Amino acid sequence: MLNPVTETISIIIPVLNEAHQLSKILHILQQALDVEIIVIDGGSQDQTLEIAKRAGVKIIQSPIGRAHQMNAGVADATGDILLFLHADTRLPRDFDLTIRDTLSQSTVIAGAFRLKIDAPGWKLRVIEWGVNARSRYLQMPYGDQAIFLKTTTFQALGGFPNLPIMEDFELVRQLKRQGRIAIASTAVITSGRRWQKLGAVRTTLINQCVILAYLLGVSPDRVAQWYRSGMKRLRK
Incomplete structure (x- = not known):
């Protein structure tokens, strides 16, 4: 096993007209150690590509659809670990250390973060509780919880299934058959839009x-x- 400190994380971000959201997350990602950031654009008409170019991250053009876009990003990734991140989701501080530590556990096949919704209201707090309970006890995180896993594991599964919807759900179902999906104690913050x-x-x-x-x-x-x-x- 590689030393967790030296494993590079490829952050895969599928986007479509996400200029406002993308500008919020890139500066946080660039503070992490040993990461590469790959933005896969599905045909944005706003300032998404300009923001990505100014940030100096890797940019790929792909047919629209998260499964297509994320698989295209992985094909160009060089990291030992893959992190799939929605453009409207902000990662917690030291997320890179959390990911490496989580995947260093021998029984863990993949991981994700707890969910926090960036909007007020008791109904959203109930939704957060339900999502986090489902993730912890059923090991069924969804894509907005920033799923991460070893590149070799992803490749062995054949990547995201070519589905127009539910691609993250199906990937997690396949991963559950291989080992434990761990949920980090820290939370991502996703847009409440x-x-x-x-x-x-x-x-x-x-x-x-x-x-x-x-x-x-x-x-x-x-x-x-x-x-x-x-x-x-x-x-x-």
Whole structure:
């Protein structure tokens, strides 16, 4: 096993029109030790690419879709460890040390962080509690919790499945068969914009219906279509 201190972390960030959010997270990432930052753009029309260029990070163009974008990022990554980060999610201080320490445990196959939502309200605190309980006891973190794992582990699984939705859910299901998924004691802070736009209850209900449909065997393409149409109706 490599010495955890010397393992390089490749931070994979899929983006699409995330200029405002991306500018918030890059300066935190660049303070970490032995990391490479890869921004994979799915066709942004705002200042996303300009911000990434000014930060001096690696930029890749890819067809839109998180699975496509993240797999494209990994194909160009050189790190021993992969960290998949949504552009609207901020990592905690010393996240790099936490990741290396977590993956140095022999029984751990992958990890993620606890979730904190960057918005006020008791309903969101309840959602946070539910997410963190699910992650800890069921070992089922989702993509907005910054999933991380060894590059060799990811490659052995064949990368993210080519799905239009639920790619993180399916990856975690595969990882659970290989070993323990550890949840760090520190939390990422994710934007509350989804819950604020649609309401905490409706957003959570939509998410759970999507998961249920997927588990019942509904086509991922159909599930993605339902999800997008449902979100559009609620925004009106």
